[in-house]
Amino acid sequence: MKIAWGSDQSDHPVVRRLEEVLIALGHDIQSVPAHGGDWVDVGHQVGEAVACRCARRGVACCSTGTGVAMAANKVSGVRAAVCSDRELAEQVRLFNHANVLALSLERTAPEDVEEIVKTWLRTPDGAAQRDSVDRLETR
Template sequence: MKIALGSDHAGFELKEKIKTFLEELGHEILDLGCYSKDSVDYPEFGAKVARAILNGEAERGILICGTGIGMSMVANRFHGIRAALCHELFTAKMARLHNDANILVLGGRVIGDALAFEMVKVFIDTPFEGGRHERRIKLIDELTKE
């Protein structure tokens, strides 16, 4: 699977570790920055990953900032993006299963590496259940067209 990654300076180290983890699992990575611990503005990187998903450059995305809150706010401004800020395995699974989330958002200052790797794997491996949930996704799209 092709996965777009983006972070700000607070999420840079975790992004790099997740990139290696995903490559070892055989996934293709589109690293959209940032590329160091130097201070950057997180909205630029959240927008890059959201656009990559919408343009078909990647199937899924992962965004990381200090708390995950800012990246969630940015990504969810894009129509068609369903970014889920998760802090544990159950929400990472349900984000995919019931909400067809296309971006996982993590807080680099909130969770540890081992949990982040497990959450990424669950997010990547869990399919969308469809059914009644698909109807709700369509409703979200209809209600947020403006």
């Protein structure tokens, strides 16, 4: 699967672990042009890559995860969610149809990245929830 990803801190233990995990899982990762740049640009560019279908999903990181999620969510068709554990990663796919995963660099332990990312990538969209998401997007 092609995954757009980026972080405002390119030399962070969580970022290094994330890249290792995505490569080990066999995904085609596309670093956004602003990788290592401002969180607003990173979040927006990951969102744009997903919205234009240059990537199927996106992963964005900043100190809190909230900033990149907010920036990505400004892009039509993007549903970015901050996840801090496996359960939340599963729920945002099942209930919110999230296509961008936002991670906090300060609140996510490098040893938890693999479980969060694997769960988020392997959990299917919640078909029963798509009507709710569609209603949200038409407002």
